[in-house]
Amino acid sequence: MPRPRKFPDHVVLRIPVYEPPESVLELLFEGKTLELAKSIVEYLKKNKMLWKDAYREELGLKDSDAVLYFRVIKKMLALGLLSEDRGYYKLSDKFCSRLENLIRMWKFEIGDLKDLW
Numbered sequence: 001m002p003r004p005r006k007f008p009d010h011v012v013l014r015i016p017v018y019e020p021p022e023s024v025l026e027l028l029f030e031g032k033t034l035e036l037a038k039s040i041v042e043y044l045k046k047n048k049m050l051w052k053d054a055y056r057e058e059l060g061l062k063d064s065d066a067v068l069y070f071r072v073i074k075k076m077l078a079l080g081l082l083s084e085d086r087g088y089y090k091l092s093d094k095f096c097s098r099l100e101n102l103i104r105m106w107k108f109e110i111g112d113l114k115d116l117w
Contacts, residue, residue: 007078028079029072036065036072041081041091049088 014027021027029037039059044050050058055069073089076082080094107113 005074007074011075011079028075033068033072036068037076040072040076044082044089044091049090051088052084
């Protein structure tokens with residue numbers, strides 16, 4: 001029986017102060033993992049789903065990129081950017097609801113309650 005997947009407890013989100021990012025993925029990933037995350041999202045936007053065991057053929061990855069791929073997938077699943085269902089990954093909007101909850105918590109913290117309910 002396979003081991004259950006471990007997701008990270010927290011993810012660092014870099015918030016730019018002066019210049020807005022081109023993509024939300026730039027706040028979460030950097031370097032080669034950013035390129036890989038962008039290619040995953042572009043593939044999913046075009047094809048609607050990615051089978052779990054077909055990532056090498058579909059994304060054109062080498063064997064050395066498999067560790068990075070699984071690291072990116074675990075982070076995207078933990079954040080709610082992706083969801084998994086019956087052997088494939090698809091895009092998810094759970095990340096939006098998590099950010100909305102952070103906004104509500106901050107508005108509650110500063111006392112701006114008129115927009116909360």
